[in-house]
Amino acid sequence: MNTVEAIFEATIQVLISDGPGDLTTTRVAERAGVSVGSLYQYFPNKQALFHAVNERYLTMLAERVEAACLAHRGARYAEMADALVSTYIAVKIERRDVTIALYRAAAEVDVAEIVEAMSQRIEAASQAMFTTASDAKFANLSTVNVMMLNVLCGTVRNVFERDMSELLIDGGLRTQLTLMFCTYLDAAKFPPSEA
Amino acid sequence: MNTVEAIFEATIQVLISDGPGDLTTTRVAERAGVSVGSLYQYFPNKQALFHAVNERYLTMLAERVEAACLAHRGARYAEMADALVSTYIAVKIERRDVTIALYRAAAEVDVAEIVEAMSQRIEAASQAMFTTASDAKFANLSTVNVMMLNVLCGTVRNVFERDMSELLIDGGLRTQLTLMFCTYLDAAKFPPSEA
DNA sequence: TCAAAACCTGAAGAATCCTTCTTATTTTCA
């Protein structure tokens, strides 16, 4: 394994086992099996390393969601909602420990910028998808779309941070969130469905 | 002002201006206009101070939500949803800087316990309220209720941390979240409304 | 082959930070 790769992985492992408060250059180097000096050969400082790890993870997340949105253009809106929710949760659940570790570390000001950038990528991809829904047009899609993504990201984070395993393993979160989005989208449909 | 009170307020101010990473006993004492020695007269260590500040804030939040839930028993479920959303957002928006500062500081393991305890208080109060809805019974209220609160807490946090001012000032967050809950509750109603 | 470049090492400097402890001041209350 590459030295840089080892450092990346070690950073995540330290984050998982010791938390962001105990993420020290010494510990990362030790875990990566290299010296502190080597670490500073590739990263100008601790902050840069931390930034890189977060950027990598969030970029991967954004790409996966973008791909899913692209793949569901022209589908029915209920399928779109399910795809969005399912993909997002799937990525997050794939490496649960990493997900939780990075959620905890997200407090740093530095990370906020990355989160913002990736949020906008995802929002754009999602909105582009819903615009092509085969069975509905939406009145104020922009607002609705922003809401859904805030709800999706926020709720998933909350569930992970509270470690509500039941909701994750039995798919309850996915099912309920999809249902919620479907009813919400239905209400935003244009022209409105007669009730 | 009390010394303890001054220390509490100073802690929040340091959290707001310098962030949780630079929350030092020296800085807090300085800002509070007391010596470090005095700080340690009231709190055994920095952690305890931090814990106390968070507990105080979250307890207040829980109490306000509980009161709102109690006040809306027997109402229509749409009104309940609005009350829940409105109250929660109102409390969070009242002192926006404090809200944001504590969100950022919530990464500490110590805080997770308090968050969990308060979440359960709020969940219980909310469920008790929705049980008394005058215009509907809900099939699996427990699941629906847990979902709504995760969505509420998660989404609001997301919006604050991303600093999406538009959604807060024009009431868009409140309106949309309430609408989403109403459509969701409507789908969970028993017996189901004919579509 | 062999010099230059790249890479690695780990001790040490410089800067903080948490916490304690001794001393001083103020308040309590008998």
Added chain:
DNA sequence: TGAAAATAAGAAGGATTCTTCAGGTTTTGA
């Protein structure tokens, strides 16, 4: 009033941490 208790002050100890640097080892490529 006056002594005991409570409160306050802030310098200093002890422990970490980030980062640099001088000097080795390995790889490259001509």
